[in-house]
Amino acid sequence: MAEKVQIKVVVNGVEHHSEVEPRLLLVHYLRETLGLTGTHVGCDTSQCGACTVHLDGQAVKSCTLFAVQADGSSITTIEGLGSVDKLHPVQEGFWEMHGLQCGFCTPGMIMAAADLLNRNPQPSEEEIRHALEGNLCRCTGYHNIVRAVQYAANKMAGKVGVAADD
Amino acid sequence: MAEKLFGKAMKRVEDPRFITGTGNYTDDMTLPGMVHAAMVRSPYAHARIKKIDTSKAQAHPGVLAVITGQEMKDAGINSIPTGWLHPGIKTPPHYAITFDKARHVGDIVAAVIAETRQIAEDAAQLVEVDYEPLPAVSLGSEALKPGAPAVHDDVPDNVCFTWSIGDKEAVDRAFASAYKTVKLKLRNNRLVPNAMEPRASLAQYHKASDEYTLWTTSQNPHIHRLLIAAFIMGIPEHKLRVIAPDVGGGFGSKIYQYPEEIIVLYAAKKLGRPVKWTARRSESFVTDSHGRDHETVAEMAVDQNGKITAVRVDTIANMGAYLTTFAPAVPTYLYGCLLAGTYTTPHIYCHVTAPFTHTTPVDAYRGAGRPEATYLLERLVDVMAHELGMDPVEFRRKNLIPPDAFPYQTPVALQYDSGNYEANLDKALEMVGYKQLRQQQEEWRKQGRYMGIGVVTYIEACGLAPSALVGSLGAQAGQWESALVRVMPTGKVEVFTGTHSHGQGHETAFAQVVADELQIPVEDVVLVHGDTGRMPYGWGSYGSRSAPTGLSAIVLATRKIIDKAKKIAAHLLEAAPEDIVHENGKFMVKGVPDKAKTFFEIALQAHLAHNYPADLEPGLEATHFYDPKNFVYPFGTHVAVVEVDPETGKVKLLRYLSVDDCGPVINPLIAEGQVHGGIAQGLGQALLEEAVYDPEGQILSGNFLEYTLPRADDLVQIEHDHTVTPCPHNPLGVKGIGEAGTIASTAAIANAVMDALRPFGIVHLDMPYTPEKVWRAIQHSRLAQAAD
Numbered sequence A: 001m002a003e004k005v006q007i008k009v010v011v012n013g014v015e016h017h018s019e020v021e022p023r024l025l026l027v028h029y030l031r032e033t034l035g036l037t038g039t040h041v042g043c044d045t046s047q048c049g050a051c052t053v054h055l056d057g058q059a060v061k062s063c064t065l066f067a068v069q070a071d072g073s074s075i076t077t078i079e080g081l082g083s084v085d086k087l088h089p090v091q092e093g094f095w096e097m098h099g100l101q102c103g104f105c106t107p108g109m110i111m112a113a114a115d116l117l118n119r120n121p122q123p124s125e126e127e128i129r130h131a132l133e134g135n136l137c138r139c140t141g142y143h144n145i146v147r148a149v150q151y152a153a154n155k156m157a158g159k160v161g162v163a164a165d166d
Numbered sequence B: 001m002a003e004k005l006f007g008k009a010m011k012r013v014e015d016p017r018f019i020t021g022t023g024n025y026t027d028d029m030t031l032p033g034m035v036h037a038a039m040v041r042s043p044y045a046h047a048r049i050k051k052i053d054t055s056k057a058q059a060h061p062g063v064l065a066v067i068t069g070q071e072m073k074d075a076g077i078n079s080i081p082t083g084w085l086h087p088g089i090k091t092p093p094h095y096a097i098t099f100d101k102a103r104h105v106g107d108i109v110a111a112v113i114a115e116t117r118q119i120a121e122d123a124a125q126l127v128e129v130d131y132e133p134l135p136a137v138s139l140g141s142e143a144l145k146p147g148a149p150a151v152h153d154d155v156p157d158n159v160c161f162t163w164s165i166g167d168k169e170a171v172d173r174a175f176a177s178a179y180k181t182v183k184l185k186l187r188n189n190r191l192v193p194n195a196m197e198p199r200a201s202l203a204q205y206h207k208a209s210d211e212y213t214l215w216t217t218s219q220n221p222h223i224h225r226l227l228i229a230a231f232i233m234g235i236p237e238h239k240l241r242v243i244a245p246d247v248g249g250g251f252g253s254k255i256y257q258y259p260e261e262i263i264v265l266y267a268a269k270k271l272g273r274p275v276k277w278t279a280r281r282s283e284s285f286v287t288d289s290h291g292r293d294h295e296t297v298a299e300m301a302v303d304q305n306g307k308i309t310a311v312r313v314d315t316i317a318n319m320g321a322y323l324t325t326f327a328p329a330v331p332t333y334l335y336g337c338l339l340a341g342t343y344t345t346p347h348i349y350c351h352v353t354a355p356f357t358h359t360t361p362v363d364a365y366r367g368a369g370r371p372e373a374t375y376l377l378e379r380l381v382d383v384m385a386h387e388l389g390m391d392p393v394e395f396r397r398k399n400l401i402p403p404d405a406f407p408y409q410t411p412v413a414l415q416y417d418s419g420n421y422e423a424n425l426d427k428a429l430e431m432v433g434y435k436q437l438r439q440q441q442e443e444w445r446k447q448g449r450y451m452g453i454g455v456v457t458y459i460e461a462c463g464l465a466p467s468a469l470v471g472s473l474g475a476q477a478g479q480w481e482s483a484l485v486r487v488m489p490t491g492k493v494e495v496f497t498g499t500h501s502h503g504q505g506h507e508t509a510f511a512q513v514v515a516d517e518l519q520i521p522v523e524d525v526v527l528v529h530g531d532t533g534r535m536p537y538g539w540g541s542y543g544s545r546s547a548p549t550g551l552s553a554i555v556l557a558t559r560k561i562i563d564k565a566k567k568i569a570a571h572l573l574e575a576a577p578e579d580i581v582h583e584n585g586k587f588m589v590k591g592v593p594d595k596a597k598t599f600f601e602i603a604l605q606a607h608l609a610h611n612y613p614a615d616l617e618p619g620l621e622a623t624h625f626y627d628p629k630n631f632v633y634p635f636g637t638h639v640a641v642v643e644v645d646p647e648t649g650k651v652k653l654l655r656y657l658s659v660d661d662c663g664p665v666i667n668p669l670i671a672e673g674q675v676h677g678g679i680a681q682g683l684g685q686a687l688l689e690e691a692v693y694d695p696e697g698q699i700l701s702g703n704f705l706e707y708t709l710p711r712a713d714d715l716v717q718i719e720h721d722h723t724v725t726p727c728p729h730n731p732l733g734v735k736g737i738g739e740a741g742t743i744a745s746t747a748a749i750a751n752a753v754m755d756a757l758r759p760f761g762i763v764h765l766d767m768p769y770t771p772e773k774v775w776r777a778i779q780h781s782r783l784a785q786a787a788d
């Protein structure tokens, strides 16, 4: 077994010092070492986006990185994005617009959508569809995911509670 | 009392846990002392296992056990049975771990249990299996050829079963005297369900009580308990608890009894430690039962009035290497019986041959048989309309079953209970602007742009029932459903259902209905599902049965509660039970509104039983077992509009519209969500998805790089509306909506693409319509036209 490596990461605002195997994927570090099971694993070819988290403010597929590569960085997972008492607008949008069914793709989808709105606060439908192209959902047909992101965009722009229907 | 919730687009109560990452899926669970399993899988589609040397793997640090098929067989673990039998069907054994031969890529030949998943996977590489590769066959029609390699030694011709329905002679006569006939050779492409949550199972053995608990990604935990207890492992049924916690989508693929569930149970007892296995996606591709995979010759006959007189179908339905739980039902009763569709076709005959092949087993995938039937029927209708020079919509209209013909007996066993197809069609045509679309199509064609319009009028038979009927057709299971409604002393209500929600929103929709029935706030109702330790019994969720069957049981149980509550109220109010009315959330003496008791007061008294009718049992709970009288028959019209780029072959979806009739809609948000998702899966089959095998049984599209799921930019916003034709034989008139989208959309998109390609003289192409396939067909046709 390869020698373990010391890493320091800040996850959802909490600093962690861990000894990890060099081959440990970041997603498994989050799920198994830290017990943050909201980040999911849907594939083994980096195609599905279920594992999406924010690394230093940017969306990454956490199955494409080793935990050691995250050393020194700050990570936000779905658990840190918002809580039931204080939902992030994207979380709220998914709830309001029925942007989820089985919920499995949802954490990754929300993290990817939040990242999009950070970069582009008022995306068009086409831009939303394009931005979420790396996240697979087998349940929703994406219709209500698009509406959820539109809802969040409106909400973040101060148009509180206005559902973007079309 | 509060507003009526039936019909309200309530936000889902299950969502807060999912949007905050606090759901509880099987792979999220960790138990003290838990260890991990990894499977050693055959890389060959067909190979004799000459020897397995586990010594290196055993010696690997951290490995606790290497389990072989021989060991499990010697320990008395039996093969996995199928749950549906036809006369003469061949049911060769299916052992969790094979010990003689591997019969498909991914067949399990050994299992490694180790302290961590990493170690287990590493050690799985160290298991040395001496294979003798054997010739293999992957296509159904090839497997039926003389001399084809046999999948099972005791089924030398590979024929698992043959099946037919309908009056062949009458059909042949109708064809002989037809005005026109059309014939299509169709391949219904094999699909991989790909629920986003990979399968996972976690088993725990409690030595002191000799009890097992299995958490598993399942749509129907009781079916697993029954099969494992009664057939496979001989565990007394009451000593096995099966829990399906949050499950990340199923679409049929999580119905079946899979080998890994047996292996983790066996290992948990052997090691005395909890054992978990979670599929990698690449394992899902070769082990989750696949869907579809038909080779069909389909024919239609009409008379000179454009009335369909007969449909004749001959299908080879690939079963894969083993029969999984409902496989034999799918290409038979769920397929041949649907070939009347929405039409008055008097004569139908369908013959099915189901061969074994060296491929992953094939079973129900969303729609299960009905999408296959709808696809071939609706393709035939379009091709015939074109042959007759009729608009496909007008040809359909001429043949629709009229609203006054119900109940309508089809020539293929089913009796449709209700329907109003033409009104539904008209609504869809008006919404989509059908006439204008056809005009636009004309104009575009002049400009060299190729728009296609695909219309489908579908029927679905779902909520399989009644039990005696399905039993007579071969089901080894009942198809009723149970419910237990338990009122607590404080008036809060637990509802236990035998159906399972893995995305369908039952926790919300069913609670809405219970709150209405009991006239209490919806927050006071909680739905419990997915645990054999908690509910009376259940056959699970598939075949769009949860609302028509499961919810009917719940409603009838709540009505028993109300009856009893009235008796308690009558006692407390010193009135006769028949004088008590249940209104505005209260039980009151008719005409005397201030002589009333609240639901809470009654619940409390039912538990205290201090001031209580002498002849009444204390407590307030009711169980109901509901066996439906008939299937339910949702229907609808779907319209797809596409554009084909002749230079690239790319198909672009421009619009998609559906008007569905699932009876009264409980929660429009949820029902529409089901339709959207179903449409996307159907689009996947039509445009993107195919499990491709080479002739030797190697899967060539075994991951998301090669097997393309629909992504956000493959879809458009879906236009949706509904009509309401209640089911006449269940308490709420509800019908299923889970599969409708998939049943209709594949055919609608296929018809649209073929409509777009009509100017090129292309009559039919097999799905999926990848750019390459479409481009080649266009080139071919252009060359042929140039040569003329």
Ligand code: FES
Pocket: A040, A041, A042, A043, A044, A045, A046, A047, A048, A049, A050, A051, A052, A061, A062, A063, A064
């Ligand atoms: S698990 Fe990371 S992309 Fe699928």
Ligand code: FES
Pocket: A099, A100, A101, A102, A103, A104, A105, A106, A136, A137, A138, A139, A140, B196, B248, B249, B503
């Ligand atoms: S909600 Fe189930 S995969 Fe997206």
